[in-house]
Amino acid sequence: AQKVTQAQTEISVVEKEDVTLDCVYETRDTTYYLFWYKQPPSGELVFLIRRNSFDEQNEISGRYSWNFQKSTSSFNFTITASQVVDSAVYFCALSELTQGGSEKLVFGKGTKLTVNP
């Protein structure tokens, strides 16, 4: 079965520090998709990125960057020059096909990031 592990339960940094959130996944599928979501205190999950297993290129979007390494089954997320508004719980997720042909998400337990001023 698919599994996502986010070993860091909580991280606390000071504003402007760089921070990396770790994500390790397990899957037997050769084709799969990885995601990162942000969950602010309001509760709504905000989509950040989706990567497929064939594309190992690192991606950068503003202060956010993602490092996908198939060899170590990791999909880590780095925030550069963190800001207080980055404080949230971040979830890594892996897609899994159901018997009905739909695509469900398997989430890790999340990493709570607190950025202090």
Added chain:
Amino acid sequence: DAGVTQSPTHLIKTRGQHVTLRCSPISGHKSVSWYQQVLGQGPQFIFQYYEKEERGRGNFPDRFSARQFPNYSSELNVNALLLGDSALYLCASSSILTGDSKTHNEQFFGPGTRLTVL
């Protein structure tokens, strides 16, 4: 355009009661998924509906049921509530059933319904 909407925002029930949660997907989206998020955990998949048919079911008891209407909105029903059903229930909509290397199957989540069972 409006995002995924869910109602009610908060709900308090007692053990043994039943509850109905509602979700309206983004306009044009035909797929709705339900997730349960217990405090301190990641969301767990409950159901997915596409074109009014159940296409996926997670490891939840039969007390949980759902349906999708012709306008693609959806209801999640939970019977005989237990204390352990207290959670944030999230609804997600997507435009397609599954993605591929060229097609994004981004799931857009609603704000959730926080259910408290006393």
